[in-house]
Amino acid sequence: MKSNISFVNAYIAFFIIHTSQIEMGILGVPRIVFLEAKQDAWISVLLSGLFISVIIWMIISILAKYENCNLYEIHENLFGRFIGSIINTFMVIYFIAALYSIIIAYVELSLTWGYEGVDEWVGVLALLLVTIYAVSGGFRVIAGTCFLSFLMTIWLLFVIYQPLESINFTRILPVMSATPTQLMKGVFKTSFTMLGFETLFFIFPFIKEKKKLLFFSQLAIWFTTLIVFITTVISILFFSPKELEIHIWPVVSMISAVHFPFLERFEFIAVPLWILVIFPNLCLYLFISSKGVKQIFHLKQKHGIWVISIIIFITSFFVTKRVDNNLFFDQVGHVGFYLWFIYPILLYFISIIKSKIFSQS
């Protein structure tokens, strides 16, 4: 059964994990963390990077125990088919919700930046169709989109040099004025943005050199942390505290200070370009959730993607208002936090205990 899997090199894991971490969240993260930890938000970002680094290590050691299994299979293995399926169903629902949250967040952003008056479902449908096209190409194509979207968008980082002209260093001072609780709350909020490393659970069977995986996934999450860190620091230095608190997408507002002699208002380019940034995420989440559907219901993955897409499309008629969306993102973020920050630790100990019991008997 495993014989016709398409393998990819370990370094591709770097691109997959990194691109699945960077999505809509990074546009708003400086504000969200700033609301909690004030000018020490950057410390929270670094701390959450550390936290994820530990979790990545745990995930790899769980996966190493079950060779060539993804999380769904591990669940069935650990808890049996019935309980495993229940947990898997829950995860599939989470991934569908996460997929929807990315799509609707993007559609909301692009409606604000130049497309007022369009129905949300149009954008959702367009993005879904492209995603279906990509996912139907299989894992090789998805890994390819991760890689290419990274190459095609990483240069956006260098655009930030223009806002750098009007930053002020005193805004970050005094350092370490936030209380530990504030910092921890900041870590909690950052984690919503940093979610995405959980794809590691599901891409593991596709990676060729599994020994190198730890290195590349650590590299990926630290690179993400670096990018989130840079954007957070620059946003803090760029905006006055009051402004940072009111901008929903501070990074986009910051990019609006970018202009070239041949181009004014760079943010109107950056927002459409962001499709390329979220595109790998959409592909991965659709792929993972349809894989879960296959595992639970033994439905062909080909049909699974259509079923999930239809669910998302229908949802796009109901959850569209800014306030609703915000609530929805928060809920997805919360569940995501417990699912991927707390649960892996639990799973790690369960798997250790189980393997001990087995080795004794």
Add this chain to the structure above:
Amino acid sequence: MKKWLILFCCLLCTACVPPEKILERQGISTIIGYDLLDKDTYKGSISLLQFDRKEEKTSETISAVGTTSKQIRQRLEQQTSHDITSGQLRTILFDKNISEMIGISSFLDTMQRDSSIGSLIFLAITNNTEEVIKNNNYEEYPEMGSYIYQLLDKQERKELLINSNLHDFSSTLYEIGIDPTLPIISNKNGAAPYIEKVALLKDDKMVGSISLTKTLFIKLFTNRRASLGDITLNIPLEVLEKKGIQLVEKSKGDKFNITIRPIKHRGSIELSKEDEVKLNATISVSTIEVQPAITLNNKKSIKKLEQLLGEELSKELGDFLEELRKLNTDPIGIGRKIKSIRKYSNLSDKDLREKYSSLKLKSTIKVEIKRTGAVD
């Protein structure tokens, strides 16, 4: 079946076209001005670009009265066949009455909420905005909006002006411990508008103004990359003699005039004691005009001249700071600096202002003559 479904979806998608904003159907406003008519009623004037190739006129000015900026916009909309859009807006003008009595911040909300307004547009104050916009003298530029934009942009890049775009303004306005400044544009009949002064604001209200050359002292401490502009000093000859600097030629008047061009500068604000702030700055300059000529070829005389210039500038800075304190405005950001120290980081705006007015300010400027031009 699947292919037909995809095709159908594609058609469905393309059927839902977003509202078009075709260029020539837009009434593109490049400049907008608000005048205060009454309490709470404003008059807004905009200049709309005209794209007709055959007509000479490239812009048209219309105005309307209303209570909020969007209401004004609605009423302006009634007067034209184009959709008024602000995506190419480059300058917003406020009249003196608004800036002195009402304050500008009530207009800022819509500018930040409206994504079509960029953060690089300039804000400026003038006596009567409608007249400025209606003025027909705009050098070689096609219309008033681009002229004023070029004017402000050039001054910001070149010298004499503190950054005054929307982002800089709102970030200094909302930040505790620093007050914004805005350029004042003067408009005279038969001549192109020009920048006359720089307005000092306290919170969002104008409290006073300074001449353009004085902005040097603000830029010295707020922006290391800004160009300071040439500095001209007129020093009485007696002071020169006291210092022991010898003139090479006979002087025609009783003043020693020197113009220096700053090359690099570095300014720092330090809270040295509980209530004493030191403002130190170093400027490296090249001399570009010296009248009457003095010897600049030995170390000693240069040193003396450096000292002299330093003292003069420090004195001017001291006076300038006192002037600011009298107006209780802080465009240099001394309050911000104090707030960045852990002990004072919880001070409120009011506390900071109190502290600011009671501070002892010590200012020293060091001048370093790096070049003397082609002759020495």
Add this chain to the structure above:
Amino acid sequence: MSNTPNNNNCPNYKKIKYILNQSPDLLCRTIEVAGDCLEIVFMKNLIKAETVNEYVIKFIQQLPKKDINYSYLMKNIPIDEVKIDFKEQEIISSLLNGFVYIYLLKENKALLVNCANPVERSIEKAETESLVYGPKISFTESLSSNIKIIRQNLNNSNLCTDELEIGELVKKKLRIIYIKDLTDEDILKTLKQKLENITADNISDSSVLAQCLEDNHYSFFPQFIMTELPDRFLYSILNGRVGILLDRSPVAIIGPANFFSFFESTEDIYLRWSLSTFIRFIRFFAMAGSLLFTAFYVAILTYHYELIPSKLLIIIGQSRSQVPFPPLLEAILMELLIELLREAGARLPSKVGQTMGIVGGIVIGQATVEAGLTSNILIIIVAFSALGAFSAPIYEMGTAIRIARFPFIILAGVWGFNGIMIGVCVLVVHLLKLTSLNRPYLAPLYPFRIKDLKYFLIRLPHHYYRKRPVVNRPLNVFRIGWKFKKTENDLDEF
């Protein structure tokens, strides 16, 4: 050769005439010598008359009686290609290929000798792929002269030219050309498998064959390189690719192709590295611009006027002010006009073609702007995109870009930049999905092979090319063994 082949059931002239539907071209010359009778059968227009007269008929007539038998003839007839072991079907096809059938009635044995006189044109300069530098020889329609060119240029014993026949009604010879210890077996196997699967009554040209061999038939993009330049062909073969030559077709097929190989020209190797790197970047830029520039124009004018810098704003606005169409329609009209000009120019004789270009380019362009039907900015953009598409070294890639431009223009007109970006996503996924002979189309970008980028993206000085590109999985990686000598002298020595 001593054992006589088993060809006892050789047909005689009558039977052949019957099989060939009483063709008037079929002639028979009967020679009676010493009681034996020889039939010399051939197709009139397909043979070279002198050869038949001199070396077949005259030779047989001058032979002493005792030598007129099958085994002597078989050994001594002064013609290079003699077939002795064949089936009935092969006799017919050989006759149709210009062979002469010599039938000895008494012995009931026969042999075929080659006196073919194929229609050939002389070898000329390449036309569709013109070069400034380097060899200018091009393939012709004749398979044998093509093979001759290749063999002469690549005199290696490992050069394999496997022969296949393709087509049901019209049988055509086809050669698969590769280097034995170099080309990956998998690629060859896939190719041969694919060739076997083709059943067609006639493959009219190698471009048809290439389209039949493609993995994705719906794609805009060519999945094989089509070239008429032998040096390009050889360069590809030497890098581990497989070439196909079809008889009666002057264009060779090279596979597996990847996206970037359509942007390399052999000239890049001949020119200095700095220049060729520069030219390659220009080509990539031209391609991207050709694909997206008009779409950008439409998107900006329809939805994103905010992006226009203030200095351009009035110029663009003025040029658009008289145009009655929305930008989408305007752009599509202009693009169609340019395509029309190109098509008309290509169909007309070359002298009239030039006039056509002038009429189209200057008169129509000028007139439409004057009449206010289009903006002059658009004319510039459309002209640029047309030029960009023609800069592709492989003609087929240029056509692909020209077609792919239209969906982008429509997307831009419908959704602005978001539409363009969705188009880019589809394009990227499509390119990722494409394969050529089961090898990924976007290699070496994905799967990423950093060492191959110097082959496909840029050019470096030649001593960097010691190894072959690995994307074609060559069995032998080593390429040039030439040591780059560094100067050991100090600065003041010489």
